[in-house]
Structures are given as structure tokens and as C-alpha cells.
Amino acid sequence: MSIVLLWTDIMVWALVISLLIWGWVVSRSVQIKKQWHTIFKSSIAMVSAMVLLFYLFFALLDSIHLRFPIHSAGVQNQKVQYEGDIVSPLDLIFSHNIESTERTYSAPFSTHEYAKSIVVDENGVTKQAYLPLKYVSQSDDLVLKSFAALVVGLIISCFLIVLHIFWRAGGHFMERFRQTWQGKTHLPWRTAYLTITLLIMTFTWLYMLSFHYHVLGTDKVGGDVLYQSFKSIRTGVLIGVLTTLIMLPVAILLGVSAGLFGGWVDDMIQYLYTTLSSIPGVLLIAAGVLVMQVMIDTHPHWFETTLERSDLRLLFLIMILGITSWTGLCRMLRAETLKISQMEFVTAAKAFGVGKFTIIRRHIVPNLMHIILISVVLDFSGLVLAEAVLSYVGVGVDPTMYSWGNMINQARLEMARDPMVWWSLFSAFVFMFILVLAANLLSDRVQTVLDPRNRV
Amino acid sequence: MLAYIIRRIIYAVPILIGVNLITFMLFFMINSPDDMARAQLGAKQVTPELIRSWKEERGYDKPLFINHKAEGISTVTDTLFVQESIKLFRFDFGVSDANRDINSDIKERMMPSLAIALPTFLIALITNISLALLLVLFRGSVLDAGMMIIAVMIMSISALFYIIAGQVLFSKMWHWVPISGFESGWSAVKFIILPVMIGVFAGIGAGVRWYRSIFLEQINQDYIRTARAKGLSEIKVLFGHVLRNGMLPILTGVVVIIPSLFMGSLIMESFFGIPGLGSYTIDAINSQDFAIVKAMVFLGSVLYIVGLILTDISYTLFDPRVKL
Numbered sequence: 001m002s003i004v005l006l007w008t009d010i011m012v013w014a015l016v017i018s019l020l021i022w023g024w025v026v027s028r029s030v031q032i033k034k035q036w037h038t039i040f041k042s043s044i045a046m047v048s049a050m051v052l053l054f055y056l057f058f059a060l061l062d063s064i065h066l067r068f069p070i071h072s073a074g075v076q077n078q079k080v081q082y083e084g085d086i087v088s089p090l091d092l093i094f095s096h097n098i099e100s101t102e103r104t105y106s107a108p109f110s111t112h113e114y115a116k117s118i119v120v121d122e123n124g125v126t127k128q129a130y131l132p133l134k135y136v137s138q139s140d141d142l143v144l145k146s147f148a149a150l151v152v153g154l155i156i157s158c159f160l161i162v163l164h165i166f167w168r169a170g171g172h173f174m175e176r177f178r179q180t181w182q183g184k185t186h187l188p189w190r191t192a193y194l195t196i197t198l199l200i201m202t203f204t205w206l207y208m209l210s211f212h213y214h215v216l217g218t219d220k221v222g223g224d225v226l227y228q229s230f231k232s233i234r235t236g237v238l239i240g241v242l243t244t245l246i247m248l249p250v251a252i253l254l255g256v257s258a259g260l261f262g263g264w265v266d267d268m269i270q271y272l273y274t275t276l277s278s279i280p281g282v283l284l285i286a287a288g289v290l291v292m293q294v295m296i297d298t299h300p301h302w303f304e305t306t307l308e309r310s311d312l313r314l315l316f317l318i319m320i321l322g323i324t325s326w327t328g329l330c331r332m333l334r335a336e337t338l339k340i341s342q343m344e345f346v347t348a349a350k351a352f353g354v355g356k357f358t359i360i361r362r363h364i365v366p367n368l369m370h371i372i373l374i375s376v377v378l379d380f381s382g383l384v385l386a387e388a389v390l391s392y393v394g395v396g397v398d399p400t401m402y403s404w405g406n407m408i409n410q411a412r413l414e415m416a417r418d419p420m421v422w423w424s425l426f427s428a429f430v431f432m433f434i435l436v437l438a439a440n441l442l443s444d445r446v447q448t449v450l451d452p453r454n455r456v
Numbered sequence: 457m458l459a460y461i462i463r464r465i466i467y468a469v470p471i472l473i474g475v476n477l478i479t480f481m482l483f484f485m486i487n488s489p490d491d492m493a494r495a496q497l498g499a500k501q502v503t504p505e506l507i508r509s510w511k512e513e514r515g516y517d518k519p520l521f522i523n524h525k526a527e528g529i530s531t532v533t534d535t536l537f538v539q540e541s542i543k544l545f546r547f548d549f550g551v552s553d554a555n556r557d558i559n560s561d562i563k564e565r566m567m568p569s570l571a572i573a574l575p576t577f578l579i580a581l582i583t584n585i586s587l588a589l590l591l592v593l594f595r596g597s598v599l600d601a602g603m604m605i606i607a608v609m610i611m612s613i614s615a616l617f618y619i620i621a622g623q624v625l626f627s628k629m630w631h632w633v634p635i636s637g638f639e640s641g642w643s644a645v646k647f648i649i650l651p652v653m654i655g656v657f658a659g660i661g662a663g664v665r666w667y668r669s670i671f672l673e674q675i676n677q678d679y680i681r682t683a684r685a686k687g688l689s690e691i692k693v694l695f696g697h698v699l700r701n702g703m704l705p706i707l708t709g710v711v712v713i714i715p716s717l718f719m720g721s722l723i724m725e726s727f728f729g730i731p732g733l734g735s736y737t738i739d740a741i742n743s744q745d746f747a748i749v750k751a752m753v754f755l756g757s758v759l760y761i762v763g764l765i766l767t768d769i770s771y772t773l774f775d776p777r778v779k780l
Contacts, residue, residue: 275474280756282722284478286741287749291482294744298491381612388614393722394742408616415624429617433683437612445610 004065004086006311008238012063015245038449043191045445050195051438058230059237062090065307086307090234094227097210100135102222105414108423109213111136137212140404144326149208153201158358160200161193167344186321217423220410229427231402235314236435239397241386242318247326260338269334273327281324282393288320289313289395310398317390317397321383329375333368340367371449377443381436388432404428457772461765468761475757476541479750484536489516514550514747549751552740558751561736568638569720576655576724577717580663581710583656589694592675603664610661614617619727622654636729651728654706655721670705674698704775709775711770712763719756 026032040046065086079272091098105114112130119129168189169176183190206226209215216225258269276284296302296309303309340346341364347357389404390396392412399406411424493507493516511517518536533539543550549558591600627635669734674680675698720734729735733740733752740748 039539161667197569271470275471275478278471278757278760279475279478279753280716280719280760283737283749283756286737287479287482290741290744290746294491298494356658385614388616389723392616393726393738408614408620412620415620415628420624425617426618429614433617435611436614437609440608440612 001069002067004067006065006308007315008242008311009063009065009244011242012060012238015241016060016453037187039445040187042445043188044441046188046192047195048438048442048445050192050199051434052442054196054199055233055237055435055438057174058090058233058286061093062231062234063238064088075422078443086305090230093207093228094210094224097224097227100214100224102133102135102214102218103131104218104222105220105421106133106214106218106222108215108217108225109142110217114421126282133214133218136214142209142213145209146205149205152208153204154197156204157193157197157200160196164193165189169376203308203415216427219424220414225407225424225427228402228407228424229404232404232407232428233435235397235401235403235431236384236387237316239318239321240383240439243325243383244376244379246319246322247329248372248376250322251326251329251333252365252368254326256337256364256368258330258339259334260356260360260364266334269330273330274379276323276328279324282390282395284324285317285320285390285393288323289317289390290356292316292320306400310401313398317395321386325379327382329372332371332375336368336371338362340364370452373408373450374443374447377439377446381439381443384432384436384439388428404432457769461769464765464768471761472545472754473541473756476544477537479753480537480540483746483750484516484520485496489536527669531683544751544754547749548702549754550747553745554743558748560586561748562751562755565720565731565733566666566718567734568644568730569725569734570718571644572651572724572728572730572732573717573720575648575652576721577714578588579652580656580659584660584663585706587660587664588671589674589699591664591668592698593690593694595672595675604668606660607661607665610657611665612661615658615723618654618658619651619723622650623727626650636727638728647728647730651724651730655724666709667702667706670702671698674701677701695775706769707770707774708767711767712760714766715762717758718759719752 026036040049065088067086103113107110107114110133112132115130116128117131118126119131120126165180166173170450179185180189188199193452206215210224210226214224214226216229219225219228254269254272258266292313296313303312346359346363349363354362387403388405388408391403392409396405397403405423405428408430411421411428414421481713489511490507508517516536518534518539520536523531523534530768547559549562552558552561587603591603594600623635626632629683633646634648638644638647671694679701680693680697683697684690689698718733719737721734722734722738724730725732725734726738736748736751739745740752
């Protein structure tokens with residue numbers, strides 16, 4: 001077994017590590033800690049954060065890629081041969097769904113195919129019939145199985161919650177437990193625990209039933225929709241998170257220097273972002289992705305596997321999205337820096353002979369933090385939604401990659417059929433809606449707390 | 457005024473050159489004209505002669521930035537970049553890879569695009585502002601809070617969902633309007649009404665929230681308190697003071713997109729089969745027609761810059777403090 005590092009994997013784990021470091025740094029500052037406490041005092045923010053964590057968990061689970069060697073008996077001392085497939089832990093969890101590919105469409109929980117096919121019965125008569133699905137249990141003890149799955153979910157979440165209370169309590173477990181139960185904690189932990197329980201129970205229900213049914217149906221070539229929806233989480237989350245990560249340093253660097261140094265630096269940077277923002281976003285993305293696709297097509301030898309190829313396209317899409325989205329933040333940061341650099345405390349610092357970089361680090365960037373944070377959370381939901389539209393236009397992620405946009409795009413072609421093939425669309429929209437709603441609600445809260453204009 | 461407009465137009469030139477440079481680098485530096493020829497001609501039966509003739513046909517056989525073979529000034533001018541830029545500045549977009557005249561295509565497709573985009577824009581503007589004013593009137597009430605939650609939900613649903621749901625409900629199940637297509641003249645109304653309604657509804661969440669925040673910023677100002685103290689009714693305060701003073705930030709956000717309405721909407725047009733510029737662009741993207749994509753990028757940038765100039769002009773009309 002060996003680990004395959006894709007470009008986006010490296011970036012996403014680098015992001016996780018830097019987030020942890022940032023969290024550690026922040027946790028030492030009393031003021032910022034207080035701000036975050038205020039944000040999470042609202043139950044809505046807490047619920048949203050839990051939902052986002054849940055999605056992030058699956059995205060990270062799908063961001064470790066493994067390759068297993070082929071076990072060839074007898075042959076020794078040879079270079080280890082690897083299987084063609086690269087799998088992630090998420091694939092391993094859902095391996096039964098990958099193998100249980102049906103012939104074509106089937107509705108959620110159905111035992112038979114969606115369309116009639118021509119069969120020859122034992123008397124030699126041809127007729128049309130609904131063929132039974134291959135990988136679905138024909139017994140109907142759905143209620144019992146659901147009950148078992150929900151109980152398992154409850155046990156898992158209880159375990160996690162007790163563990164977490166234990167970690168928070170540090171000795172006074174019973175007291176903390178009672179406080180949490182009565183909802184008297186400083187932060188709304190009871191709400192958070194309820195959300196987590198609900199999410200885990202939903203997951204175990206979907207997951208455990210997926211051994212017996214196609215819980216969300218199957219697509220055109222018989223692939224399991226539940227598996228596809230979970231695989232798409234990584235694509236959506238990565239586009240939302242990494243795009244901001246890429247554009248952030250550029251926007252901060254250019255915005256602050258334009259505002260602080262003025263003169264020709266300011267002119268150049270203003271010219272740069274006016275030019276970039278005057279190109280319609282979708283068209284710039286389309287042009288960029290098209291050009292990239294030609295490059296990928298003319299250099300097939302760069303990639304060992306299709307996964308690496310689609311990963312490079314994802315990476316490039318993220319970069320192009322970053323290029324088109326830094327201009328807005330840069331403009332805001334420039335204006336704010338301009339304002340801050342006129343303030344008395346900066347003048348005082350200058351008068352004391354403090355260096356330019358110290359002023360930036362100590363006086364300017366901390367005062368820009370709220371703008372940066374608001375724009376990060378605000379952009380996230382927009383980017384997740386943009387992925388779907390771009391995939392529809394044909395300039396999104398690689399068609400072989402699982403994404404909600406690709407799911408919608410494929411299902412759209414079947415709209416004319418009657419009865420409708422609704423489950424792929426439904427799953428993609430619901431998975432996307434929950435993520436985007438959580439992000440929007442959290443960003444609302446972050447904005448209310450951090451934006452100085454809202455302070456009364 | 458006229459001098460100002462002329463000055464702004466002159467300022468726009470370096471930006472357009474920059475736009476050209478970016479698109480040029482995208483199209484010609486990352487992939488050489490040889491790569492493009494290979495992609496267009498198909499990988500199998502490509503011979504060096506075929507590539508050469510393909511490049512000559514389109515004028516792609518010149519060097520990118522510096523022509524070492526030419527003399528004097530034409531070392532810079534007789535290059536691919538300058539030649540391509542001059543063509544674009546004259547709005548001469550040339551022929552597409554499928555040998556169609558891009559200029560006449562654009563002229564033909566502008567009106568259908570506008571037929572969708574303009575009503576969507578106007579109806580959305582009026583609905584969003586009226587709803588926002590209504591919420592500001594009832595600010596802090598249950599109605600306000602409830603509507604804000606609904607607005608966040610509307611925002612969180614993909615636009616693709618509204619389109620698909622709208623088509624299924626109104627066209628497939630209830631047969632109120634045709635599912636897609638377009639006709640010229642007044643009979644186009646039945647094709648336009650559904651995309652316009654969907655476009656308005658999809659934008660209502662973000663729109664109402666934005667206008668509401670603008671109006672709420674006004675409502676805490678001192679002059680509003682003065683107006684109330686004079687005994688003006690709340691309705692009069694809203695329309696006479698909040699709306700009027702809110703117009704300025706609204707103008708900044710709205711006027712700039714008016715020229716871009718010509719470009720149409722990519723998804724709307726391709727879902728509803730409207731022969732506008734949006735679906736033109738999508739078709740070009742899908743068939744990898746670089747000439748059309750390049751033309752649309754340039755056109756889009758020009759329209760955006762026109763929008764910026766219009767914004768500044770409209771400022772002087774609405775705010776007497778701003779003098780040009």
C-alpha cells in the first residue's frame with residue numbers, strides 16, 4: 001500500500017495544518033477568543049458550524065489517496081505492481097456501493113428497474129417486464145433495519161458527545177454533563193450535540209441501508225447515487241475553501257501595499273484589478289479552462305491515471321476562480337488600509353519610528369481581519385454554487401470527477417422522461433443546499449459580530 | 457461633462473489593452489498556435505503542411521510579440537499580438553472556426569438576449585426594492601425576521617434548481633408555457649415569461665437583503681430623525697428620504713451591469729433554447745471555438761467599462777455634491 005499525493009490533497013492538508021496553527025495562535029489572544037465566543041453564542045451559528053464540520057470530515061476522508069499493490073503469487077523480486085485504481089478511505093467505506101452497479105436507473109428503495117425491458121420467459125414468450133435489481137435485498141424489513149441503523153447512530157454519537165464533555169470538563173464530568181443537559185453552558189453545546197446526533201443518525205441510516213438498497217437510487221449506468229453524492233462533497237468543499245486560500249495572500253499583499261504605499265504602486269495595482277475585473281468572470285473562467293483542457297489533451301504523458309488528470313483540472317479551475325475573485329477583496333482592503341493609515345495610532349507609530357513592516361503587521365493587518373474573514377465565509381457558498389453552474393456550462397471540473405454539478409448535468413438530460421428520474425437531481429440539490437445554507441447562516445453571524453458598522 | 461466623458465474613454469484604452477494582453481497570453485502563450493491547430497484539426501491526420509496552412513488562414517503564423525525578420529517599427533507592429541488587438545479594437549471579430557462571420561452573428565443574437573435580460577433586470581429591481589422597503593417599514597417584527605430567513609434559503613438554492621423545477625412545473629406538468637424555444641415579435645412573450653420569472657425569483661434573496669441593508673444604513677442617520685421630528689409619516693420618510701438617499705449606493709451596483717445585459721445569461725439561454733449571445737458563448741465553449749470566446753471576452757469587457765463610465769455620469773445626475 002502506498003499513499004498517492006494529489007496536488008489538491010497537499011493543498012487541503014496544508015490548509016488544515018495552517019488552520020490549526022492559526023487556531024492555536026488565536027486561542028492565546030483574549031480579544032479574538034471573545035469574538036469567536038460571541039459568534040458561537042448563537043445556536044444558528046453553532047448548528048451551521050457542526051454541519052460544516054460534518055461536510056469537512058467527509059472531504060478530508062476523501063482527500064487521502066491510497067494505492068494497493070497487486071498480489072501476484074509466485075513472482076518474487078520484481079518491481080511492485082500497483083492496481084490502476086487509486087482509492088480513498090471514503091471509497092473503502094462505500095466499497096459495497098461501488099461494486100453493486102446495476103444496469104440502469106432505479107428509484108430510491110425500489111426493488112426493480114425503472115424502465116421495462118424485454119425478457120423471454122420460460123415458455124418462450126417475449127414480454128416486457130420490470131427486471132429485479134441485482135444488489136437489492138428483496139425482503140421487506142425496512143422498518144427493522146432502519147431502527148437498527150438509528151440505534152447504532154445514537155450509540156456512536158452518545159459516545160462522541162460523552163468523550164467531548166469529558167474533554168471539556170477536565171474532572172468535573174457530572175457537573176458539566178448536568179449543565180449541558182439543562183442548556184446552561186456558556187456556548188450552546190446542547191444544540192451542537194443535538195445537531196451532531198441528528199447528522200450521525202442520518203448518516204448511519206443512509207449507510208447501513210445502503211448495504212441492502214440503493215437508498216438514493218441509481219443513475220443511468222447503474223451507479224449508486226448515495227455514493228456519488230458523498231464523493232461530490234470533496235469537490236464542492238475544496239472549490240469553496242482552496243479558491244479563497246489561493247487568492248487570500250495575493251489580495252492581502254496587493255491591497256495593503258496599494259493602500260499604504262500609494263503613488264505608482266497604487267496605480268499599478270488599481271490598473272491590474274480593474275483590468276481583471278472588467279473581464280466577465282464566467283468568460284475568463286471558460287477561456288482559462290478551455291486553454292487548460294487543450295494543454296492537458298496535447299500532453300497525455302504527464303499523467304499516470306485519469307484521477308491525476310482530473311485533479312490537475314480541478315486545481316486549475318480553483319486557480320482560475322481565485323484569479324477572478326481576488327479583485328473584489330483587494331479593492332476593499334485597499335480602501336480600508338487607506339482609511340487606517342490616516343488614523344492617529346498609525347501616525348503615532350510612525351512618529352515613534354516604527355518600521356513599515358511592523359506597522360503593517362501590528363496595526364494594519366489586525367484591523368483588516370474582519371473584512372478578510374467575512375469575505376472568506378461569504379465567498380465559500382458562492383463558490384460551491386458556482387461549481388454546479390460551471391460544470392453545466394462545460395467548464396467546471398472534469399466530467400469523470402464526481403461533483404454535484406456533474407450529477408445535475410447528467411440527470412438534466414432525462415427530464416423529458418415520464419415518470420421523471422428525479423433522484424439524482426434531488427440528492428445533488430439537497431446535499432448542496434444543506435452545505436450552502438449552513439455556510440450562509442454562519443457568514444451572516446460572522447458578519448453581524450465582526451462588522452464594526454453593526455456594533456451599537 | 458463632454459470633456460470628462462472623453463477623458464474617461466481615453467482612460468479605458470489601457471484597460472482594454474490589458475484585457476487583450478490577458479486573453480492573448482491565455483490563448484497563445486499557454487498553447488502555441490501549433491497546439492491549437494492540432495486540437496482543431498484532430499490529432500490523427502495532422503501534417504506539418506496542414507498546420508501551416510491552418511495558421512496562415514487565420515494569420516496565426518506571425519511571431520507573438522517581436523518580429524525579428526521585419527524592419528524598423530514593424531518589428532513590433534507586424535506581430536500576432538498587435539494585429540489581433542487592432543482587429544478587436546475595430547470590433548472586427550473575424551470568422552469563427554466554423555467559418556461564420558462573428559460580427560453578424562453577434563448583431564443577430566443581441567436582441568433575443570436583451571429580450572430576456574432587460575425584463576428580468578427591471579422586474580427584479582422593482583420587486584427587490586419594494587420588498588426591501590416593506591421589510592424596512594416592518595423592521596424588527598416577525599415579518600422581517602421570517603422574510604430574512606426565507607431570503608437566506610432562496611439564496612442557498614442553486615439557480616439550476618429553480619430552472620429545472622420551473623420547467624417541470626409550468627411546462628411539463630401544467631403546460632402553461634412551452635418548455636423552450638424562441639420566436640421573434642410579440643409571440644416571443646410566451647417563451648420569455650418563464651425564464652424572466654425564474655431569473656427574478658432566483659435573485660430575490662440576495663437582492664432583498666442587499667437593498668434592505670442599504671436602507672437600514674440610512675434609517676439611523678440624523679436627517680431621518682429630523683424628518684420624523686418634523687412630524688412626517690413613516691411612509692413619507694421612507695419614500696422621500698430613505699429611498700432617495702439610498703439611490704446613490706444602489707446606482708453604483710446597478711448601473712454598471714446595464715450594458716452587460718446585452719451579453720445575456722449563459723444558463724438561462726441555453727436551458728430555454730434562446731438564440732442569444734449567452735447560448736452562443738456556451739456553444740462556442742463546448743465546440744472549443746477560440747475565436748468566438750475571444751470576441752465575447754473583449755465585448756464583455758468593453759460593455760463593463762461602458763457601465764463604469766455610465767455609473768460616474770449617473771452620479772452627477774443624482775447627487776448634486778458630485779461635480780465633474
